[in-house]
Amino acid sequence: MLVLQRKKNQSLVINGNVTVSILEIGSDWIKLAIEAPKDVKILRAELMEAAEVNQEAAKELNTESVNALKNLVRKK
Amino acid sequence: MEILTKHFGSMEYTEEETVHFQDGLFGFEDYKDYVPIPLEEDSDAIICLQSLDDQDIAFIMMNPFLLSSVYRPKITAADRKALGNPNEEDISYYCICVINETLEDSTINLKCPIAVNALTRAARQLILDQPGYNFRHRIKDIEKDICTTNKKEVSHAGTAKKEKPVAGHKR
Numbered sequence: 001m002l003v004l005q006r007k008k009n010q011s012l013v014i015n016g017n018v019t020v021s022i023l024e025i026g027s028d029w030i031k032l033a034i035e036a037p038k039d040v041k042i043l044r045a046e047l048m049e050a051a052e053v054n055q056e057a058a059k060e061l062n063t064e065s066v067n068a069l070k071n072l073v074r075k076k
Numbered sequence: 077m078e079i080l081t082k083h084f085g086s087m088e089y090t091e092e093e094t095v096h097f098q099d100g101l102f103g104f105e106d107y108k109d110y111v112p113i114p115l116e117e118d119s120d121a122i123i124c125l126q127s128l129d130d131q132d133i134a135f136i137m138m139n140p141f142l143l144s145s146v147y148r149p150k151i152t153a154a155d156r157k158a159l160g161n162p163n164e165e166d167i168s169y170y171c172i173c174v175i176n177e178t179l180e181d182s183t184i185n186l187k188c189p190i191a192v193n194a195l196t197r198a199a200r201q202l203i204l205d206q207p208g209y210n211f212r213h214r215i216k217d218i219e220k221d222i223c224t225t226n227k228k229e230v231s232h233a234g235t236a237k238k239e240k241p242v243a244g245h246k247r
Contacts, residue, residue: 051103068179073121
């Protein structure tokens with residue numbers, strides 16, 4: 001993994017065609033500008049994981065686990 | 077109306093029971109209409125969220141407040157607006173579960189609750205920016221999990237919220 005330091009208004013270029021610039025720096029956030037060709041897919045990492053967890057949740061169910069879950073709720 | 081469900085065969089439902097996700101769910105953006113089917117009559121503890129567009133798409137979700145007395149999702153102004161600006165007491169929250177081979181391995185997603193406007197039945201999956209709420213909490217020790225990772229939040233927590241169930245019809 002490459003770790004580097006950049007200041008406000010500085011940028012870096014990935015693969016010759018993706019430019020990431022630091023627009024603004026807050027207390028616990030930064031604002032980025034990304035210039036990239038249309039076919040480069042950019043996603044917030046948490047969105048990708050959210051989609052992965054949903055995919056897992058939509059698979060087949062284990063009936064025994066569902067029954068155990070019902071029992072757990074009944075005890076509450 | 078009749079629907080073929082993933083887990084319960086053919087079922088009757090009414091238009092009023094359906095919920096609409098304008099933006100779909102994460103990874104399921106094209107599937108916007110669902111009917112919540114309670115696993116046990118008159119309880120919103122465990123609900124199967126069945127897609128009306130595709131029989132094979134269904135999620136198990138739970139009322140998180142029955143599992144944890146300290147769970148406090150904070151909806152952003154933008155998300156609230158997308159739901160039609162309901163009051164907090166008119167929003168119901170549910171969390172999607174991954175049900176694995178055993179209950180011990182099964183998890184609940186506290187980071188991405190589904191918020192439902194109980195008045196209009198508009199629904200939206202959120203991503204919370206609150207520390208301590210993750211994509212995968214073991215269902216069995218959800219309370220312990222939140223308390224150890226999120227002590228600060230817990231100390232600020234008030235009394236348990238009263239929820240308006242979105243699913244409670246008889247099957």
